[in-house]
Amino acid sequence: MDRGFLFGDGVYEVIPVYAGKVFRLNEHLARLQNSLDSIQISNPYSTEKWQSILTQLLEQAPESDQSIYLQITRGADTARKHRFSELTPTVFIELNPLVPKTKSELETGYHAIIQPDFRWERCDIKATSLLANIMYAQQAKQHQVEEVILHRDQSITEGATSNVFVIRNNTLFTHPTGKHILSGITRDLVIESACHCALNIQESIITIDEVFNADEVWISSSTREVMPITMIDSKQINNGKIGRHWSNVYDHYQALKNA
Ligand code: PLP
Numbered sequence: 001m002d003r004g005f006l007f008g009d010g011v012y013e014v015i016p017v018y019a020g021k022v023f024r025l026n027e028h029l030a031r032l033q034n035s036l037d038s039i040q041i042s043n044p045y046s047t048e049k050w051q052s053i054l055t056q057l058l059e060q061a062p063e064s065d066q067s068i069y070l071q072i073t074r075g076a077d078t079a080r081k082h083r084f085s086e087l088t089p090t091v092f093i094e095l096n097p098l099v100p101k102t103k104s105e106l107e108t109g110y111h112a113i114i115q116p117d118f119r120w121e122r123c124d125i126k127a128t129s130l131l132a133n134i135m136y137a138q139q140a141k142q143h144q145v146e147e148v149i150l151h152r153d154q155s156i157t158e159g160a161t162s163n164v165f166v167i168r169n170n171t172l173f174t175h176p177t178g179k180h181i182l183s184g185i186t187r188d189l190v191i192e193s194a195c196h197c198a199l200n201i202q203e204s205i206i207t208i209d210e211v212f213n214a215d216e217v218w219i220s221s222s223t224r225e226v227m228p229i230t231m232i233d234s235k236q237i238n239n240g241k242i243g244r245h246w247s248n249v250y251d252h253y254q255a256l257k258n259a
Contacts, residue, residue: 002090004073008129011035016222017066018257027185038125041074044089067098100225107242109230110146117150117157124179136160147219156206162219163187167245171200186220193252216243
């Protein structure tokens, strides 16, 4: 009778661990809190308790890099009804080996397709109900591409499992945070790295045309880091060449990871 199973009534986080150190834990815990608050689930643990649970789990893990998958559901009820009262949340945590792609692997470039964003109006909640994302993932598999880039009324929102960046004339454009995208922890790090690499930052609407005429297109997520996209809907971006800005931002991101 767990509402996570019955209704997808829960939220989750994916947190990378590099060399045994949880990367940007506070930021992930803050986003988790936002997701929980949005759907009125009480956080079962304090920040200190989360830290100690994760430390204990990681002590049992091999040395290699890990990704922590953490899910909290509203808990098990006695009757299958949509309305809820206070329940004891269910917590599930899983560690998986994390093997980020090397720079030379990334330099081969990745392909994507663009599709209408038919998700709901609360994409800022990292919800476990992921039907739309599963449908996009299967489309990506069938088209043999890395990601499905989404648009609402011709404006790019984000990827099905990533944030999207367009670089043109030394400016990085990305959709503003809000209810139409998940505010990626990696997104913030990419913006920080891009600032460091002297790119101008513009959090604004990007049109589909601007994507096709971009100098560079990237996607980002905690497990993919920052990845160059060189072909979208069978059209090459910048003649299929990897951009120099991506290379600089990738290097700075690696420095942040290893700091
Ligand atoms: N947007 C969506 C829809 C996602 O599912 C994800 C990650 O899974 C992201 C953005 C990137 O978020 P983060 O960088 O925190 O992994």
